Amino acid sequence: MRRLLTAALLAFAAFCAHAASPATTSPSYFDNTGRDDVLSGGQKSIVVDTPKGKFRVWTKRVGNNPTIKVLLLHGGPGATHEYFEAFDSYFPGAGIEYYYYDQLGSAFSDKPTDPSLWEIPRFVDEVEQVRKALHLDKDNFFLLGHSWGGVLAIEYALKYPQHLKGLVISNMMDSIPAYNAYASKVLMPSMDPKKLAEVKRLEAEHKTQDPAYMAILMPMHYEKHILRMPAAQWPEPVERAFGHINEQIYVSMQGPSELGASGKLLHWDRSQALKTIKVPTLVIGAQYDTMDPKYMEAMAKKMPNGRFLLCPQGSHLAMYDDQKTYFTGLIGFLKDVDAGKPLK
Helix, strand or coil, rough: CCHHHHHHHHHHHHHHHHHHHCCCHHHCCCCCCCCCCCCCCCEEEEEECCEEEEEEEEEEEECCCCEEEEEEEECCCCCCCCCCCHHCCCCCCCCCCCEECCCCCCCCCCCCCCHCCCHHHHHHHHHHHHHCCCCCCCCCEEEEEECCHHHHHHHHHHHCCCCEEEEEECCCCCCHHHHHHHHHHHHHHHHHHHHHHHHHHHHCCCCCCCCCHHHHHHHHHHHHHCCCCCHCCCCHHHHHEEEECCCHHHHHHCCCCCCCCCCCCCCCCCCHHHHCCCCCEEEEECCCCCCCHHHHHHHHHCCEEEEEEECCCCCHHHHHHHHHHHHHHHHHHHHHHHCCCCCC
């Protein structure tokens, strides 16, 4: 009850501050006339067809902008839209329309347990069905994928480039073998050898659910490469998202280890195909990321219309630990593409 009361008071204070400050967003941004999701506050449940039947996935729209609509693809695999809530602090003020979306198996969406559903092509087909249901098209559709969502965004762009206005690959390399090599050659050698050995022992014994596993990794890995602040200070949306990860999907595709991928994604590699992506693309990397920032910079150079954004203080969740750099660069990209400006 105390938490609910505190949240209510904070929300009221934020409302008063907003009401007292001059408006920076066009009134049309808040005009929902003609929308079919007004009653639900922008939420829409979308039925998707799969080889195993029909299921519902959850989406939520924020704002209105006829030429910039961003669909957010969360990481994991099997995480949730919740850690994207930091976007609420920046996108509305910039007049950007955006969509939260829980992929099948995640958070508010249906949670089937058939492991055959956790395949890249099926997820790509799901994104296309969601695009159609939300009426997004080449004149307004931006796809932003973070981490695993970046894998999905790349795959979507390779199959359906005709529907995209722009693409954002956030904190994701185009090759899992290259990512694993970076983890092995750069990340792991920087760790305490004895603690790293204990982590590997627990992984070998299939004890990644042992509290000791995360107790070692939190200060040694998570607080350095996932979100660079003490875990006790992690923002509530991040804690919520981590608490809601679908372990079946995560382990099936990513594998149980936190120091590299070993599941169905093990051999995924689009490093040779990336140059065929011609839509305007922003690649976001961070200096302390689990992903190699120099590699991600080279990714942007492969693409004819690529741009790279480095978050020098950031890690894998750079939208939190290098927030101003992340959102200034991201919003600048979206508006440059919308205005037809060159990216190089």
